[in-house]
Amino acid sequence: MSSISALVKRHPLTTFFILAYALSWWAWIPYALGVFPNPVASFGPFLAALVVLALTEGKVGLLGLFRRMIRWRVAPGWYAVALLLPAVLAASATALNVLLGAQPPSATQLGAWTGIFSTFAIVLLVPGVGGVWEEPGWRGYALPRLQSGRSALVASLILAALIAGWHLPLMVVGQVHYSDIVLIVAGVIVFNWVFNNAKGSVLIIMLMHAANNAVAGSFFAPMFSGADSVRQAWLLALVWWVVAVLVIVISGPTNFSRKYHKQEEALPDSEPVPNRQGV
Secondary structure (H helix, E strand, O other): OOOHHHHHHHEEEEEEEEEEEHHHHOHHHHOOOOOOOOOOOOOHHHHHHHHHHHHHOOOHHHHHHHHOOOOOOOOEEEEEHHHHHHHHHHHHHHHHHHHHHOOOHEEEEEEHHHHHHHHHHHHHOOOOOOOOHHHHHHHHHHHHHHOOOOOOHHHHHHHHHHHHHHHHHHHHHOOOOOOHHHHHHHHHHHHHHHHHHHOOOOHHHHHHHHHHHHHHHHHHHHHOHHHHHHHHHHHHHHHHHHHHHHHHHOOOOOOOOOEEEEOOOOOOOOOOOOOOOOO
């Protein structure tokens, strides 16, 4: 056991990503047997973070992650961004899709908007339903460590590649479009921008992920089928990329913030510090 712990301590981030895949992709087996709805257990990255933190930092590291998960003292504007931006982008992609010839949503489909709230609550509160419980692993554990010694943009591209790979089983079985590879890269940039400006709050990122799942995934996406559905997926990736480019240009690639330094491993539980580099 001591040799395993020593190995994990030497390579904590690599161990985390290996475990994140292993503790998620085991679901392939029960999925193939027809007893589990998805080929990926979405809470795997969270479990991986708990295991690695327990072996490398003990109680201090675990408490640090849990504090990020309940960090609610964030400027109200970032709550607005987290909850409303996914809805605005999904609605924009839907409007573009209709303008390009897709069958318009019916009054019945649009009238079901109140179901967004129950879906939001379920994916937020129930681990394994939706992807919300990925975030304590991706953003709570991995991102601050990836950003240590790297720019926010480079760290985002590395994380995006690994998250996209993690989603591959869902793409293979057809639960999500392959366009999600493009969407994930843009989404990671935007989510990391929010994270770096919201005091490293995992809570606000979980809220943002839940909002995206409830609005884009459960409300707008089912309105389309066939070619219209494929176009909707690509248009959604496009509008997210527009925002991602704006984030890079306006906030700067170094910290994704003009005001704060990026969240790093050396400052796992601190308030954002003033950005003296001006980027």
